[in-house]
Amino acid sequence: MKKEQKNPKAVLPKGFKDNDEITISVRKKVSKTIEEVCQNFGFRELETPAFEFTDALGKFLPDIDRPSGGVFSIQDEDNQWISLRYDLTAPLARFVAANYQNIVKPFKRYQSGNVWRNEKPGPGRYREFRQFDADVIGVQSANIDAELCVMVAKIFEKLGLSSKDYRIKYSNRMIWNDLFNETDIPLNQISEVLRAIDKLDRFGENGVRELLTTGRKDQSGDVMSGVGLSDEQAESIVQFIKNGNKSNEQILDFENYLSNFQNLSIDFDPSVVRGLDYYTGMVFEAELLFKVKNNKGLDIVFGSVAGGGRYDKLISRFGKEDVPATGISIGVDRLVYALKQRNNLDVSENPLVVIVNMNNENLNEYVKIAEELRNNNIPCEISFGSQNIGKQLKYCDKRNASIAIIAGDEELEKGVLSIKDLSAGKEISKQISERDEWKESKAGQINIERQDLISSVLKIIKK
């Protein structure tokens, strides 16, 4: 006899989740809105697959400590490493490099899809999530960077947010490089310094100062080592965050385009640097300004929902010439999470009619009713679950069905149907406390002629 086999646990790997109906329908709505605005700005759709060769995805980071860390990778039959994409920009760079001769430049494409990151999940951060990217390949001028930001602002507005609900901040990597030159910050420390600056909104001015110099303790008491700059260097960086200077050609181009728009919340903020090393010029980031709660009802710090910038060197790593490129990524899931709480997206549930199965002998009649409803685009189902009418109505309640149709022998003989407006019944129940009275009232229920089925049902649904 073998030992008893262990049953598998019905759990998901950490960082993955199932999505319920509401989340999906909000996401559909959000995705559709984003897509429409992009098309409106002249973007066309491209789809690339989930897997890419590992080396095609990564390695363009000069500061990689862990070359394959954070990526889900497997070896295929030929022992070649392939990986799930961790963003949509790297696959785009591959696509452009591969099809450079054939694509029309400037190349403007958008893409929506899941990306995967093999790293520790946090609140609101999963290992699989949806991104929406819009990129422009082949335009040098920062006019186009501004246009991307305007487009994001329009997406937010179309999603029902006003300029008080979001903020798009922009800056430029070059003005920081100039400062690092002036303050004698060595090249090999620059990415560490940029990452420290990037944390301003979480740790504040003093937090950044600590990170730049001696280090900082986190909430649990754990110590983070600092960059080791002098107090003077740190101070000049902190001052620059507050009054960074804008004398930069790209910023002028950017703002020139922007001057055509008055009511969009798009502002200069030197502290936006983005942690990534591949950005070469303009960088931007969008955040939501309203409160977002976690599932325990506590306010959470909700980071950026979109970000991007110019990455002029990304395509040349495939052995081609430098190609000017810029793009923006929207974190669709985070946006959905926040918008769900705002409750201003109309995603009311589809109505559902349940045909109560009084007597399976009458099945053919129920199928006829169902067909009639379905042919009129009214979602309905025949109940097959339980014999008992009480149970079936309870099920209708739990399903949040709008109507129950009761057709037993009595009704069918007379050529009538009993239809029950379930939400009206809920209202009536508030005024009844005796169970006999409730039962007798047949709340929300009316008898109709068989041929009036569709018109009567529509009348109730449209309320």
Added chain:
RNA sequence: GCAGCUGUAGCUCAGUUGGUUAGAGCGCCUGGUUGUGGUCCAGGAGGCCGGUGGUUCAAAUCCUCCCAGCUGUACCA
């Protein structure tokens, strides 16, 4: 990766200085009602107290190690 906290019923949690049969609310199921949802009433099913090893006459409770989850932080292409 590092640090802090937490693991008891499907969920949220209580469980005294270690003490005998481990509880509550909600949810679920059944009945009151074999043709009527809600409320109400009665009853019921759910537990290797995260795992392992120890201390003890005795462990959900104390100690060791492991595992998992949460939070912060690092990394985030």
